[in-house]
Amino acid sequence: MNTAANVSGPALRTERFAALREDGLADQRLEGWFDAVKFGFHDAKADPVDVARYAESYDLDARVLTAVYDDTVRPGVWDPAVPVATYATMQNTINIGGGVLLPAHLVTAVTVRATHRRRGILRRLITEDLYRAADEGLALAALTASEATIYGRFGFGAAAFGRTVQVDVRERFGLSVPADDAGGVEVADPDLLAALGPEVFARFHARTRGSVGRQSSYAQVVSGRWGQHKPEPDRALRAAVYHGADGAAEGYACYKFAGWDASPRAVKVVDLVAATPAAYLGLWAYLGSIDLVERIEYPLAAVEDPLPWALRDGRGYQVTGEEDTLWLRILDPVTALQSRSYAGAGSVSFEIADPLDLAAGRWRLTAGGGEASVEPLAADAAVDLRLGVEALGSLYLGGTTAHTLAAAGRVAGEPGAVARLDRLMALPERPYCITHF
Numbered sequence: 448m449n450t451a452a453n454v455s456g457p458a459l460r461t462e463r464f465a466a467l468r469e470d471g472l473a474d475q476r477l478e479g480w481f482d483a484v485k486f487g488f489h490d491a492k493a494d495p496v497d498v499a500r501y502a503e504s505y506d507l508d509a510r511v512l513t514a515v516y517d518d519t520v521r522p523g524v525w526d527p528a529v530p531v532a533t534y535a536t537m538q539n540t541i542n543i544g545g546g547v548l549l550p551a552h553l554v555t556a557v558t559v560r561a562t563h564r565r566r567g568i569l570r571r572l573i574t575e576d577l578y579r580a581a582d583e584g585l586a587l588a589a590l591t592a593s594e595a596t597i598y599g600r601f602g603f604g605a606a607a608f609g610r611t612v613q614v615d616v617r618e619r620f621g622l623s624v625p626a627d628d629a630g631g632v633e634v635a636d637p638d639l640l641a642a643l644g645p646e647v648f649a650r651f652h653a654r655t656r657g658s659v660g661r662q663s664s665y666a667q668v669v670s671g672r673w674g675q676h677k678p679e680p681d682r683a684l685r686a687a688v689y690h691g692a693d694g695a696a697e698g699y700a701c702y703k704f705a706g707w708d709a710s711p712r713a714v715k716v717v718d719l720v721a722a723t724p725a726a727y728l729g730l731w732a733y734l735g736s737i738d739l740v741e742r743i744e745y746p747l748a749a750v751e752d753p754l755p756w757a758l759r760d761g762r763g764y765q766v767t768g769e770e771d772t773l774w775l776r777i778l779d780p781v782t783a784l785q786s787r788s789y790a791g792a793g794s795v796s797f798e799i800a801d802p803l804d805l806a807a808g809r810w811r812l813t814a815g816g817g818e819a820s821v822e823p824l825a826a827d828a829a830v831d832l833r834l835g836v837e838a839l840g841s842l843y844l845g846g847t848t849a850h851t852l853a854a855a856g857r858v859a860g861e862p863g864a865v866a867r868l869d870r871l872m873a874l875p876e877r878p879y880c881i882t883h884f
């Protein structure tokens with residue numbers, strides 16, 4: 448695929464390409480594209496050798512890269528091969544509950560050069576891209592956002608949240624119900640996780656609503672073959688694997704010592720994937736047992752983390768932050784809502800407002816027997832509720848309730864209808880996403 452079009456204004460040239468060419472070499476535009484991405488996120492310039500490594504990984508993800516070039520930029524100042532805006536997409540699945548993994552359009556690497564910002568470049572890129580994704584039949588788009596102020600206007604709603612936590616692992620640490628098979632944890636060579644990591648993650652992904660399938664670079668990072676910011680071996684990474692009673696690997700943690708200068712002495716969890724509650728507690732029992740360490744820092748705990756409830760001293764668990772980890776955009780409300788499972792029975796009608804018109808309209812949702820059907824209503828039909836498509840994105844995985852959104856002024860309607868929607872869409876626990884893309 449290689450398309451060029453004048454879609455971003457008269458002076459701007461937009462090109463879409465894959466990371467690898469047909470002959471297996473990196474596309475010649477990739478190095479400039481990376482320079483722009485690194486510039487946009489305030490990272491050091493990428494080494495050309497690194498770009499070749501990233502190209503292979505991007506190829507495995509089947510990423511589609513977009514670059515916007517400005518041919519009027521003053522010559523001789525910066526390489527014209529460096530675009531003024533970047534954008535990338537790939538597909539993966541999202542666990543929407545009830546064991547359903549729905550394909551989704553994932554957006555990433557969005558940057559616009561400081562000299563070109565606020566001229567509508569992102570608006571044009573994302574609008575065209577979301578229309579294309581909807582045309583291709585995808586019901587959901589998703590992203591992880593650098594700022595919470597950017598994507599609501601394009602119909603994305605914050606859909607899953609995570610916690611940054613610090614756990615005191617000095618004498619006070621201990622599980623109130625000792626993990627009966629904590630012996631199931633073995634210290635492992637991180638390299639083992641290159642193959643085992645994705646297998647364990649697949650089990651976690653299959654059972655966790657809100658989880659997003661992972662891009663190929665995860666296997667490299669959790670095995671220490673790549674650092675988190677550079678595709679070079681990270682020899683400081685350590686790993687432990689939890690095996691269940693039947694010998695199957697059900698979880699792993701990879702982590703790094705924060706250094707002798709850190710006070711208190713800390714271990715930072717790079718990735719912790721547990722496919723069962725026993726694996727989760729077993730891995731924490733292990734992390735809490737590491738000598739010469741006073742604190743474990745974990746940036747991606749669930750909002751409903753069982754750990755503080757399992758600790759002998761729950762005050763040793765401190766939440767230092769809570770943030771959105773996933774933004775969801777409903778592209779096709781019929782497919783999205785009909786693919787989901789429902790605890791309640793009954794019916795509610797609503798109008799969805801959508802700035803891009805993709806999900807706009809009046810609809811009736813009728814649920815029963817765990818499933819639901821969605822039918823379009825006439826444009827002038829009376830409806831029980833009104834909400835924006837971004838609010839629907841926030842409700843979809845159970846990240847919040849209609850009751851809360853109504854109180855925030857984002858769902859309008861009689862309290863009885865709000866409560867009915869909540870009863871229909873009720874889910875037993877909050878969604879959880881440990882994939883950053």
Ligand SMILES: CC(=O)SCCNC(=O)CCNC(=O)[C@H](O)C(C)(C)COP(=O)(O)OP(=O)(O)OC[C@H]1O[C@@H](n2cnc3c(N)ncnc32)[C@H](O)[C@@H]1OP(=O)(O)O
Nearest residue numbers: 555556557558559564565566567568569570590592593596
């Ligand atoms: C999925 C991801 O990759 S998340 C990463 C996003 N990228 C970054 O954070 C890198 C640094 N930031 C940037 O590169 C740019 O500022 C971007 C990509 C966020 C925005 O690009 P721009 O081309 O300036 O956006 P554009 O001009 O199309 O703005 C569209 C609208 O969004 C608003 N907007 C854009 N960025 C922001 C922001 N960071 N905060 C609040 N509003 C914003 C604009 O004001 C405009 O609003 P309007 O249409 O109501 O007037």
